[in-house]
Amino acid sequence: MKNLFFENIEKNLLVPAYFLAFWLNVQRLLVSETALKFLNVTAKILFAYYGIRFLTNFVTPLVEHGLGKRNTFNQKQTATVIKILLQILIWALTLTILLDNLGIRVSALVTGFGIGGVAIALASQSILGDLFSYFIIFFDRPFELGDYIVVGEFRGTVENIGIKTTRLRSLDGEELVFSNTDLTGSRVRNYKRMNLRRVVFRLNLPYQTPLAKLQEIPRLLETIIREQQQASFDRAHFAELGASTLIFEVVYYVLSNDYNRYMDIQQAINFRIKAEFAQRNIELAYPAQTIFLQKENTHGC
Template sequence: MFDWESWRSWEEWVSQPAFLNFILVLSIAVASYFALRILMNSIITRVVNWLSRSKGRWSHYGIEVFKHTSRLLIAAMALQIGLVVVDLGPVWEARVSHLWFLVLALQFGLWVGAAIALWKEKTISDKAGQDNQLTVTMVALMVRIVLWAVVLLSVLANLGVNITAFVASLGIGGIAIALAVQTLLSDLFASASIGVDKPFTTGHFIVFNDIAGTIEYIGMKTTRIRSLSGEQVICSNTKLLQQTIHNYHRMSERRVVFNLAISFRTPIDKVREIPSLVKEIINSMSETRFDRAHLSTFADYALKFEVVYYVLSSDYNLYMDIQQAINFSLLEELDKRDIKFAMPVRALEFLDEIPLPEASMPGKEAPMHLSKDASQASY
């Protein structure tokens, strides 16, 4: 049997103004959502077509920014339209005003965040920006933090929150957090220092302590280095900056010093020819600049020449190829002139036999004769 009493109570509840207003707000919000979607898609399409005609970077930024319009925020705007159309009293009007500000603030944050992300990607992808990758990342991160902090504080202030006390409490909490994560913060500041000062960048060959390798990645906390033996070395940014670092990538030329030792038996006229001979050989090599060649030392077994020249490149393999070619040329030219390299030689010279004094004890055998030897270097 049908319960007429329940039906009457339901009919009375449905006929209440609050329920009717809710249905009306919901209907207007749904209709407004689809209308806003169609309008936004049309506007974005027209803006994209208009901006695509110009090939500038700002046009590309504008396209990407408009594409980051949030559907959820469009739904919130549609709900606000419904709340504005239906008169719900002064209390709801205040709430609607707060909701409008919240929606606009969040959408502004999304648009600016999209522009920052696009700027970061474009800058890093450029050849000129590859050396500034860490700096660009740090700048983008700091700008995003400031952006969303401003959006959050603006929303809280619009909602009536006392942001002065809130900021003060955040300052005290920030000090406590900074003390707890001071190692991490130290690495972050070291990372920022690397990005600004640029003692090295990705691809540079560096040497510090017993580590020699190529920089593969510079992160917020660590730097990764591919060593000569093949393994990856991961070093804290703070500890890395505390080392004395040799950056061979920025070496424009390499100074080379080597010694040449010839025999003491070489005639003096041939000895005088050696500096000019070495200069001629080095000047015949490409990517080199001769500095000097001098008879520097009378060593124990040789006449030593000191030779200095420059390789006009930081490439280690090129330096070794040039030094090898110089050595081969020296071997050929010295052999043509019959100039011998010095070799350490030791000769033993036996002196005359020296008789020992006769034994003072009776019955002693006849004294033995010993030979005394002395050694000296022969050149």
């Protein structure tokens, strides 16, 4: 950074310095007023031009250096947009100051540009809204490239974050396109940043299951879950007397945000439950309905 700073000074400030020395020496000479006015105008224009170059070349490395530390999405695209906006701002401010120093009334000019800017802003309200939303996403970082997010009823992996739209790839393979304004105004669930996945599942057993076997089941389920890697047991309870079955509720945590890893663990748990229940002659309930018929005595006493 230091080398770039000194190189910038050498490229953009030496010429104004030489011209300043020339201008100071000319002031001591007997020259006409017209020549002095010409030199004054030339000096102001020259200083304004090289001042713009100096500020632009000074700001550009700072932007690139700052974005380089973030290691975020679309780094080149974001840096380009920010640099263009800063250059427009520097040129606008410098030209305004230059025109004012040249004796041109800039108040009417600024008012005209302001009215024109309002008209342009109203005409391109949607585009500007998406642009500002892009910077909100960039600085706030609710999601990044490769994150799996859910927006309303839509879900998918973030493939591209553009200046106007963000594109997701759904599990079915289709491309989902959202405007940046819609994303910043919606509730976004980011599964990539989920450190723990809470899993709840239930087991249904028939009412004919003996009490002694029911009392074994919570400890058995705890043992099965603790055997799994990246799984943390929370609880297992005889939770409810259902309409036709006895219901056990089991809760555990998967110590990973990988959905495939969660399914592997759940599959292993299901296999172990099936094997252990078969070994202990514990049956799982299946959808059924038992009807009890009572025969009425039609004969009188």
